[in-house]
Amino acid sequence: MLQYEMVIIADPTYTEEEIDELIEGYEQVVTSAGGKALKVEKWGKRRLAYAIRHHEEGFYVLMTLECPASLVKELDRRFRMNERIVRHMAVRVENELQLGPSPMMKPRPERDETLIEPPIAP
Secondary structure, three states: OEEEEEEEEEOOOOOHHHHHHHHHHHHHHHHHOOOEEEEEEEEEEEEEEEEEOOEEEEEEEEEEEEEOHHHHHHHHHHHHHOOOEEEEEEEEEOOOOOOOOOOOOOOOOOOOHHHOOOOOOO
């Protein structure tokens, strides 16, 4: 089976419990069709680059799936029908994924304050 990464942007007005229910529902669809949810990462609320349906923020979720291509079409259809989902995108992964954390989940390096130059006095 092929591997896919799906990023979902959900309506930010929903609670985290409702987002969890939404994710679990789609995981059940994947497992019932013979696929596997390899990884699910909740990135949390983030500011959108532009307003979508009058929303300035969205709740981001990354799902890594192993499933047939027909299931991706079905998930796409379900995403479009669900009013909770503001945007979604599915991408087929060419190489085997390393199932570690995505770059969004890795901690940021500490800034070294000594490298910042002080302002020049006039």
